[in-house]
Amino acid sequence: MSWSATSPTSGKFAPVERSDFASLIERFNELRAQGRGYLEVRGSAVFPVLTLGFARAAAVVHLMTDEDAMSLLAADEPADTDAAVVVLDDLVDFTADFVLNLDRAWQVVEEFVRTGDPCRAGEWREL
Template identity: 50%
Template sequence: MSSYADVNVVWAGTSPASGRFHPAEIKSTAAELFDRFGELRSRGEGYLEVRMPDQDFPLLTVGFRGKYAVIHRADAPDSMSLLQGDNSMPFDEAVEVPVMDDPVEFTGDFVSSVDHACRTLQEFVRTSE
């Protein structure tokens, strides 16, 4: 992920030390964001909110537990959307993933693999879309 060393992002996320969401935003390189994503992934779950430094929106959130993730996108303060899942789970099954500090259940319609969520986050950081 060295190609992200010069890209800056603003993010908040689960603290690896406490396992709790820490809402204070961090401005860092995207490489540091992906390091945190990897650390949380190795611990089995986490939640991140990411935006570009010069704008409040769009904002992407990723909550994941085990091999499943759910991605939200906010385009304005009152506009939050769930991204369609990648068929990694049957649409009529459900999984809980963290949203901030709360476990929230989502059906397979909106569930992606953690790998897909990571690629989506990479694309968002690369393009802001």
């Protein structure tokens, strides 16, 4: 498993990959305390890559299965409103159908790290 994420000091995505799950949890908690962030997680291969972008309690999870294939995780229950979340360094608008609660999105990341299987997360909709 390797990961990269927004730097809590610069607020910009830092593409340097790390491999310690404990440090991923620590980084996520730092970003959550700041109210926004973005992270990418992959297994031992180049793909799949799971991404989590969030702002406050709203989050969106992407799955990249190769260079040309990207999907969004559909919300189990759509949010009340559309939301803007961080993707790399920018705020990007998403419809309520893809906006997850941040706790649910983090569970998806933890499950992916444990199993390496993104299919267990729910319904993926290809972009």
